[in-house]
Amino acid sequence: MSMQLGSSMTGAALPVFAHGSWKNATIERDGASATTGCSVQFAQDREIYGEGDTATVFFKVVEGVVRTCKFLSDGRRQIDAFHVAGDVFGFEAGVEYRLSAEAVCNCRLTSHRRRGLEELAATDLALSQQLFLYAMQGMARAQDHSLLLGRRSAVEKVAAFLVEWARHAGGCQTIILAMTRQDIADYLGLTIETVSRTLSQLERDAVIEIPTAREIRLKDLAALHSLKS
Amino acid sequence: MSMQLGSSMTGAALPVFAHGSWKNATIERDGASATTGCSVQFAQDREIYGEGDTATVFFKVVEGVVRTCKFLSDGRRQIDAFHVAGDVFGFEAGVEYRLSAEAVCNCRLTSHRRRGLEELAATDLALSQQLFLYAMQGMARAQDHSLLLGRRSAVEKVAAFLVEWARHAGGCQTIILAMTRQDIADYLGLTIETVSRTLSQLERDAVIEIPTAREIRLKDLAALHSLKS
DNA sequence: CGCCGAGTTGACCATGTTCAAGGTGGGTGG
């Protein structure tokens, strides 16, 4: 029985522990089911867990898209990240989830008991290192997001989002958005109207094409990259 | 010889590995100097390292304040965090520093060779777990910062900054700012003028008092907390 | 005393938000 802790953790060239061959480490488990993923499904917009819930399990996306977000008391929402197939989310240092997680579309996930994994990690150095890498990449992602939110204009934000999502979509020219305009807005720290207007403007400028609302064709990738600033 | 990886990592009640007593773990080292901190000093506004530099060492603040930040090509700057005594910064998963680090004021740091630490971590489970905790807390901080930058107004941002910094200042009523208005602005994703205006407004509202520019007396902490929204 | 960098303040402006109206498309029920 084996568990692979996610392509998101091994994709980039990030040699953490230079001496070891931790890369693509696959965690072998002989028999016990403590860390075996249970397959679970969530329908669109279903809450997977809420901020403050006790974090007994974490998840890996098999299929679909998940958003992790925080809410302010008045309902304002900030989406921290969209998680796609292979991504791990909901792994916490503390006892509670620090964010909420919701299914952007119908999703298949595997859930993993945290306790079991931790016990395993305590004896398995490679796994420990993998968890570390997961955390470091999460930090890097959040820091990049801060730069996006703090210092970029609406066009720059939208362009950055499209470029980022194009990678998710496998470098294809036409990207299919799993999320609504509201999701995009809450990810970029904008309103739904500004996102819509900005996309329309980009289409008028012949940088993109929007056949249907959820389908965006990137006509001028170079322009998009320079718009990111 | 021993190294303590920072109060910032052991301060909060964050039981990562529930079975172990990792808390306040002190890394013992017998003899070799690979991970022993060298004491280093940096004058105000000196660069400690730049984004893209090879990350051979990381640092722990002994005295003073350090900012870590990113720059856009046109000079816009986003400060990711201010690091105070006890905080570790500059520990990277990859080969390069992902942010720049600069001394906000005259600083004393200890620098630690990364390679040495990694070799040690490969054999030392407690240290491995501590590094993991460092990364997880860094991720949590960056995520909170994203919420601040994306979904809050100028007053809310400034109020949040003051409350946060009050903790750094040991819960004292009067806080001494090590950083300039420009630093605060770049941390909050605002301009220097907006920060200044917002502080003035808070003073007019009798929430704070500003005896000198770098000294802020928090008169109404409850009001500040509610302004954070 | 005068300079200089940091901070403050004001007037104007631009970007993005708010509020409101209309469009579009997929699904359901007659």
Add this chain to the structure above:
DNA sequence: CCACCCACCTTGAACATGGTCAACTCGGCG
């Protein structure tokens, strides 16, 4: 099959928040 509905999206106009530009103040230091 078509009509209707509803959620999602787009567009417009007025508005507000924060940015820009510029003048001025303050305090430290030669």
